[in-house]
Amino acid sequence: MHKHIEWKKVLIPYEHAVEELKVKFKSIRKELTKLGEYSPIEFVTGRVKKISSILEKAKKLDINMEEFEEKIEDIAGIRIMCQFVEDIYTVVDYIRERDGLDLEIHSEKDYITNYKESGYRSYHVIIWYPIQTAMGPKRILVEIQIRTLAMNFWGTIEHSLKYKYKHNIPEHINDRLIKAADAAFQLDQEMSEIRHEIRQAQKMFEVKSNTVSNI
């Protein structure tokens, strides 16, 4: 059996990192909104991977539990949702600009150009993030997933089906899911085509609601 791991202790810095990074990305949106500018970030979520999922992944990747913290890249996960595919790349640029400042880029996975066989689309940036723990400084891996609202809709549903069927989704449902992934991406492309009109309309709506709230 593997060495005994004090999970509660091990996962504290990961929880800490998720909280900090959520605040940082949410504040980009807050700042831009306050300035009356368009935010490429629609909303941000985060989670620490469940212990059972960490163990499952370690088994799948045949990882020794001595080294799981360097090998499992998504123990801490941040998810950034965008309205348009173009916004994803703006957010990726934000992160790249911070490389060497408050984070360090470990790697990038472009599952938009190279979408997965399942139909999964998202852009992943894996970073090293420094954290100050009660025991001193520590550097941990965090996976930042950047995706559109449509990609998120699909991903969330597919994830729950995978969970329901314990990774063995029946073929007829799988076929539908692949079709749905393509349809979601087509929706993203259609929205991109009329992006300027949508943004103008949203701006007009913002001005109007600000005027109303000033009365």
Ligand code: 0O2
């Ligand atoms: P949890 O704990 O349930 O949130 P893999 O070997 O396929 O697991 P890979 O290629 O190493 O993954 O992917 P990566 O970049 O490490 O990302 C893993 C995470 O990306 C997953 O977390 C999902 O959040 C997301 N993801 C990757 N592929 C898919 C997919 O086909 N469908 C969905 N819905 N999400 C995917 P977990 O493992 O689900 O973790």
